[in-house]
Amino acid sequence: MNRTERFYRIDQLLSGGRIVPFSTFLERLEVSPATVKRDLEYMR
Numbered sequence: 001m002n003r004t005e006r007f008y009r010i011d012q013l014l015s016g017g018r019i020v021p022f023s024t025f026l027e028r029l030e031v032s033p034a035t036v037k038r039d040l041e042y043m044r
Contacts, residue, residue, distance in 0.1 A: 001029065001030070001031070003039070006029055006031065006035075006039055007039065007042075007043060009028060009029060010025065010029070010039060010040065010043060011043075013025065013028065022036070025040075
């Protein structure tokens with residue numbers, strides 16, 4: 001999955017207006033914890 005697709009999926013997860021556990025990001029995106037952290041930091 002490329003970075004743009006990950007950003008889209010992260011946006012979908014967060015758009016629900018509820019708290020999303022970090023483990024959910026790891027499961028849905030199938031990337032390392034460091035990648036999730038970098039992507040979230042970039043999107044801030």
